[in-house]
Amino acid sequence: MSEGETTRVRVRGVLLSEVMAALSLATDVAMGIPLESGLAVCLGATGLASRMDLGAEELRRVYYLALLRHIGCTAGSDEIGRAVGDEIAMRGHMGTADFADPREMFGVMRRHIRSVNPPTARPGAWIRALQGAPKIRAGSRAVCEVAQMLADRIGFDEVFHLDIAMTGERFDGKGFPGDYRGEQVSRPAMIVQTVELGLTAASLDGPDAAVALVERRSGGQLDPISAAAFARNAPDVIADATAVESPWDAVIAAEPGEPEPMDDDRLDAALRAIADFADLKSPYLVGHSSGVAELAARAAERAGLPPADVAGVRRAGWVHDLGRVGVPSMLWGKRGQLSLDDWERIRMHAYQTDRILARPEGLRPIGQIASMHHERCDGSGYFRGSTQQPLAARILAAADAFHAMTEERPHRPAMTAARAAEAVQAEVIAGRLDADAAAAVQEAAGRPVRRRRDQVGGLTAREIEVLRLLARGRSIRQIAHELVISPKTADAHIQHIYAKAGVSTRAAATMYALRHGLLDGGSDAQP
Numbered sequence: 001m002s003e004g005e006t007t008r009v010r011v012r013g014v015l016l017s018e019v020m021a022a023l024s025l026a027t028d029v030a031m032g033i034p035l036e037s038g039l040a041v042c043l044g045a046t047g048l049a050s051r052m053d054l055g056a057e058e059l060r061r062v063y064y065l066a067l068l069r070h071i072g073c074t075a076g077s078d079e080i081g082r083a084v085g086d087e088i089a090m091r092g093h094m095g096t097a098d099f100a101d102p103r104e105m106f107g108v109m110r111r112h113i114r115s116v117n118p119p120t121a122r123p124g125a126w127i128r129a130l131q132g133a134p135k136i137r138a139g140s141r142a143v144c145e146v147a148q149m150l151a152d153r154i155g156f157d158e159v160f161h162l163d164i165a166m167t168g169e170r171f172d173g174k175g176f177p178g179d180y181r182g183e184q185v186s187r188p189a190m191i192v193q194t195v196e197l198g199l200t201a202a203s204l205d206g207p208d209a210a211v212a213l214v215e216r217r218s219g220g221q222l223d224p225i226s227a228a229a230f231a232r233n234a235p236d237v238i239a240d241a242t243a244v245e246s247p248w249d250a251v252i253a254a255e256p257g258e259p260e261p262m263d264d265d266r267l268d269a270a271l272r273a274i275a276d277f278a279d280l281k282s283p284y285l286v287g288h289s290s291g292v293a294e295l296a297a298r299a300a301e302r303a304g305l306p307p308a309d310v311a312g313v314r315r316a317g318w319v320h321d322l323g324r325v326g327v328p329s330m331l332w333g334k335r336g337q338l339s340l341d342d343w344e345r346i347r348m349h350a351y352q353t354d355r356i357l358a359r360p361e362g363l364r365p366i367g368q369i370a371s372m373h374h375e376r377c378d379g380s381g382y383f384r385g386s387t388q389q390p391l392a393a394r395i396l397a398a399a400d401a402f403h404a405m406t407e408e409r410p411h412r413p414a415m416t417a418a419r420a421a422e423a424v425q426a427e428v429i430a431g432r433l434d435a436d437a438a439a440a441v442q443e444a445a446g447r448p449v450r451r452r453r454d455q456v457g458g459l460t461a462r463e464i465e466v467l468r469l470l471a472r473g474r475s476i477r478q479i480a481h482e483l484v485i486s487p488k489t490a491d492a493h494i495q496h497i498y499a500k501a502g503v504s505t506r507a508a509a510t511m512y513a514l515r516h517g518l519l520d521g522g523s524d525a526q527p
Helices: 003-007 016-031 037-051 056-068 077-084 087-092 102-116 119-154 158-165 187-205 207-217 224-242 247-254 264-279 288-302 307-319 322-326 340-357 364-370 391-405 417-429 435-445 461-471 476-483 487-501 506-515
Strands: none
Touching: 016 037, 016 056, 016 087, 016 247, 016 264, 016 322, 016 340, 037 056, 037 187, 037 224, 037 247, 056 158, 056 187, 077 087, 077 102, 077 119, 087 102, 102 119, 119 158, 119 264, 119 506, 187 207, 187 224, 207 224, 264 288, 264 307, 264 322, 264 506, 288 307, 288 391, 288 435, 307 364, 307 391, 322 340, 340 364, 364 391, 391 417, 391 435, 417 435, 461 476, 461 487, 461 506, 476 487, 487 506
């Protein structure tokens, strides 16, 4: 093992703003909008807030809210995908559409269905969209709940939790989930929403059209004060957002107040939250990233890596599948054979992981290792097709392969640990996985993961069983069948779980289960 191999995953000097800006890039990918759109909104919103003479604390809330306004977007992706097909393309078609105007939304849906379906498939697509509409509307609450839970885990305060819950609300009360209206909607939330709408319109039709649209939405979607401030300052706000050589550098420099370095504990909490953000993309993926991270870290210990590099491997494991958010959820849940185009889109997720994590200098070493988890020793992997990987990457690749085999997938049941070990060994014999790395992973997999499964949040053992099935996407009837109970009893358990966990949606309950290590393959519970 060379010295280079032992230093590639060490992290130094990471700022909160850098990690949140990287997460903003991930939400751009998940929303189907141009990369760095969130950075532009951050620059424009911070500039507008400064011209509105907001205080230092509100200015800081605007800055971080602009970066994190879409962090709940993976909640409900699977259900949305089943209704509309490619949910990323659907979101990309939204543009400046008014969510409260049925005619505009009908137009958005028509454009989406026409763009992603051949003529013969469009009638069926319309039926699925109409049948799924209630679940899509209900999903707005899941987006808000998950966003608040993620913000809490990253370390933001309760005031910011409210801000992030209001990013989809409207001044007229017709937003989502529809809990706030008028002056109840926070000023930072209104500023961010105003600037995002204005910048999107400016990119499509120019500055004058942006001002006209913002003024039309004043008093409806937007509060009159923020809308009027944007109209007065539109040229400067648009220049703040677009007339910069490096949006990344400009955003880091624009952070209000003193830069906030992240200590190891907060960085780990943030990266683990990001892992769960990515895994919410599909019920088949929940808990995968945390499980891989812990398995890879234990294997790294057995391979003799020093403690700093073991920590780095664990961090790389948490974020290795971050790029999954850029792949439509329907592909992660597809039961039939994948087409060549499907495979190309799936293979892109490793590239997206690298792309998202390459910008923060402190996270770049983690990103380089994380994005190699599908590389293979014989060059048959992706996305680089490299035959040379450091030991940390070879361990992560073996851990990811083993752990994925022990999880259920749409096209196959979960393998036993013994069967997965045989399959990994076959990959070693074929020259695709490293023998030493695979041996360390299999040895590490022999030690059970400690989980605090009893009495977490007052949940009973039966409720934990129900929660695990709920998080895996099972319906009430499926849960009842698997546990040999009545559907009414299964639903009662779910309502008790929601009450004890303080949530009201499946996605938020899944986040709760992930946070407390209650899923198969999850990591040790955290206090």
